[in-house]
Amino acid sequence: MTATDLGLPGLGGLAGVPVTDEPQKAKDYKSDQEVRWCPGCGDYVVLNAVQSFLPTLGLKRENIVFISGIGCSSRFPYYMNTYGMHSIHGRAPAIATGLAVARPDLSVWVVTGDGDALSIGGNHLIHTLRRNVNLKILLFNNRIYGLTKGQYSPTSEEGKITKSTPLGSLDHPFNPVSLALGAEASFVGRAVDSDRAGLTEVLRQAAEHRGSALVEIYQNCPIFNDGAFDVLKDADEAAQRIINVVHGQPITFGGGEHAVVRDGFGLAVARTADVAPEDIVVHDAADLNLAFALSRLSTQDLRHTVTGVFRNTARTTYDDAARAQVDAAKEAKAPDLAALLRGKDTWTVA
Amino acid sequence: MTTDVGNGAAPGGRNGGSEVRKLDRVVIRFAGDSGDGMQLTGDRFTSEAAAFGNDLATLPNFPAEIRAPQGTLPGVSSFQLHFADYDILTPGDRPDVLVAMNPAALKANIGDLPKGGMLIVNTDEFTKRNLVKVGYDANPLDDASLEAYQVHKVAMATLTIGALENTGLGKKDAERAKNMFALGLLSWMYHRPTEGTERFLREKFAKKPDIAEANVLAFRAGWNYGETTESFAVTYEVAPAKLNLGTYRQITGNTALAYGIVAAGQRAGLPVVLGTYPITPASDILHELSKHKNFGITTLQAEDEIAGIGAALGASYGGALGVTSTSGPGIALKSETIGLAVMTELPLVVIDVQRGGPSTGLPTKTEQADLLQAMFGRNGESPVPVIAPQSPADCFDAALDAVRIAVKYRTPVLLLSDGAIANGSEPWLIPDVAELPDLSVEFATEPNGPDGAFWPYLRDPETLARPWAVPGTAGLQHRIGGLEKADGSGNISYDPANHDHMVRLRQRKVDGIEVPDVEVDDPSGAAKVLVVGWGSSYGPIGAAARRVRKLGLPVAHAHLRHLNPFPKNLGEVLSRYERVVVPEMNLGQLALLLRAKYLVDAISYTKVQGLPFKAEELQDVLAEVIKGVSA
Secondary structure, eight states: OOTGGGTOOSOOTTTTSOBOOSOOOGGGGBOSSOOOSOTTOHHHHHHHHHHHHGGGGOBOGGGEEEEEOSSSGGGGGGGBSSEEEEOOTTOHHHHHHHHHHHOTTOEEEEEEEHHIIIIITHHHHHHHHHHTOSOEEEEEEOSSBTTTTSBOOTTSOTTOOBTTBTTOOOOOOOOHHHHHHHTTOSEEEEEETTOHHHHHHHHHHHHHSSSOEEEEEEOOBTTTBTTTTGGGTSHHHHHHHEEEEOTTSBOEETTTTEEEEEETTEEEEEEGGGSOGGGBOBOOTTOHHHHHHHHTTOOTTOSSEEEEEEEEOOOOOHHHHHHHHHHHHHHHSOOOHHHHHHOSOEEEEO | OGGGGTTTOOGGGSTTTOEEEEESEEEEEEEEETTSOHHHHHHHHHHHHHHHTOEEEEEEEOOSSTTOSTTSGGGEEEEEEEEESSOOOSSOSSOSEEEESSHHHHHHHGGGSOTTOEEEEEGGGOOHHHHHHTTOSSOTTTSGGGTTSEEEEEOHHHHHHHHTGGGTOOHHHHHTTHHHHHHHHHHHHTTOOOHHHHHHHHHHTTTOHHHHHHHHHHHHHHHHHHHHSSSOOEEEEEOOOOOOSEEEEEEEHHHHHHHHHHHHHHHHTOOEEEEEOOOTTTHHHHHHHTTOGGGTEEEEEOSSHHHHHHHHHHHHHTTSEEEEEEOHHHHHHHHHHHHHHHHHTOOEEEEEEEOBOSTTOBTTSOOOTTHHHHHHOSSSSOOOOEEOOSSTTHHHHHHHHHHHHHHHHTOEEEEEEEHHHHHOEEEEEOOOGGGSOOOOOOOOOSOOSGGGOOOTBOOOTTTOOOOOOOTTOTTOOOEEESSOBOTBTOOBOOOHHHHHHHHHHHHHHHHTOOOOOOOEEOTTSOOSEEEEEEGGGHHHHHHHHHHHHHTTOOOEEEEESEEESOOTTHHHHHHTSSEEEEEESSSSHHHHHHHHHHOOOOEEEEOOSSSOOOHHHHHHHHHHHHHHHHO
């Protein structure tokens, strides 16, 4: 569902970005650089999904920019035949904000990881989301520091044994979706790296959304945290755990066997057979409280993992508003440099 | 009645013909509690002096606390103004006139008033409680302790309240206008024009006409007090200065810097994006630029210093002119992004309005101690051009120069202003817009590499600048980043020889930046001693050099706008003199660079008291060195 589908005002996420009639293929988006992630890394799957998905947008390739921070996932821009910047640790949202403000004709994507976005760059992430800058943020969450070879991350489970925590991690982890919703992100989605269709659908909605879109992607690190999401990849397990939400539809999973119902101020999982159909929660992507409650169904143990689009709501974007201010100022007063420099009080030495 | 006696009119009708004494220069210091409006008072007197055609220089000095406890020494705020009938270089070493609005202001400033100087005190605040608060055992107005000065005791608050009796304003509100009473009195004493101040007050308080009128009334009451009481036997005239022909305005360094950025954006034909975070004493640059969005300026108050420069760099990547403004602590936070700008070779202007450090240091006081941070405060070999304005008005030209280097050489540029010139003001000969430098840039539009490829690091052979290829340009898709890249293609490269080559190449690019030769001011041509300064010490050093020459001691003065790269003739200039003296408001940072680069045995004279040098002290330093050489 796009914001427009929700009956809300505003432009589409890609309005102003030039389009092309020339057919595009995934390979058009592959750069000439050799991809150097570890064999079996979940990043490959995401890269392929993005490269296959982008041609469907029909945008001019030169008007797409990928900006990343530091970490394994942040090598992403090198492999995209678009414009790209591999910046510094945690700062990609800030750099992308400046770019988005300066250039309404670009589709700007941020690629980041759990360490990059939630640890060193946590401040930029929440402020970008609250400002609602028109950026698509892909947060590759593997719950570990990969590039620095295996320290715990801000999404690692408590007690995790890593190189830096031989006696177990003491940190309580972030739930990235809850965090983003707390920052009042106008779009929050989640997908699992191995679910190509689900990921592509979330990416599509994110691209069409005007404003900050945070997409958390559960991504396997085969070297330092292998199997972290295996329970979501086993068909039988996944059926019991993954709750894919779709705007306007009742929230059921496990082939309809289970459903999500209200439970006080939160939500609970029930057997569909045990509840009245009208008690099954219908997903409303405009409802922040519902989105937050859904995010709380997911815990580190992945017992109930909500995927899909938690929230998708229209709100004025920072970059649109910033440009509108400049335009209005120009309209109100033509720039006159000589008059500005003279000011009000002058005197002349003749 | 003031309106018809304004304009420094001939004093024929004044005060039964009080004596008028002509002076060539006067230094006045207004001092009071930080809530007393001393900055505004000084600022208005400055505007009056400017409107009258005097040359002037100002030094605001205020505490970091917005409202320190009332009546205490830490809460004292002052504004010093030097105005003259000739071109002056500094805000003056010591005041000729001290206006003290309370005991704390008296105590904090009386030490600077020379014997025989004029002291005007607001007696109403000299209560027992206020005296005790600052450690006066007895009222200095009642004993002999101020005997050495010409003391004028004026009950400013009482007189102001009296003057506003019929306005319907409460006592407390009325009393707040006493700073305008003081301004009125001083304006009378120095034959200042008054219309400007009255107009200013009416505009400032346009939404509160009763407050506007109260301030105007208080201002007039102060004027009339001087006019009608017998206590002031003498008034003073300081004739207009004979400055170069042209139209002038008064301007502070921060305003001039902001205007320089506006002008540079216009001359470069680029939208400006200021990404920044509030910090003393740089915030006024943000405030000023945010008023001029009609010039295509976007101001982005980011969540922190790092995001501010990040947004600026992102905007530059997109083809805008990215600018960030901060002070020393902010530079520390921005260092990594400056390094990224060095590596990605994108234009970026980084403004550092220096203040006392380290750490939070002295936020409202001045210092020049960020030079080495600007030069070297990053990981790796990370050369950045550094330039420094020498006076408030010069901030305009320095900003244009910074943009010139940034866009031409595709590099971050560090611009080192400081608290003294940021808040200080002086007359500015308004430039002709048509004469401003052309800063237009060309973005890359065509592939430049083999087989129709685009190589983002293929350089201009002359400037060594790489192409500025902005997203949206078809066929030039490329990736840049903080990793070392292969010369030319820009692909990631870990090749040892390539890294060595690139490190030297980036250094060579900055070393090769064209900067004008440094000029030497040596009127007699006989100097054996050269004094070298940089940045805001231009005024005190220049004034000291004048004084020394008046004593018959020749001295040469060279002032560096460009700290990196140094002007090409600097080594030769240094070698011409027997001794080189380098005064700095740090522990010798420029001296260190000069010694390292030119093997010159420079004498470093340093002071870090949060205040500009006094011409007097530099005079002594220079005279001593010159005498040593001559002997």
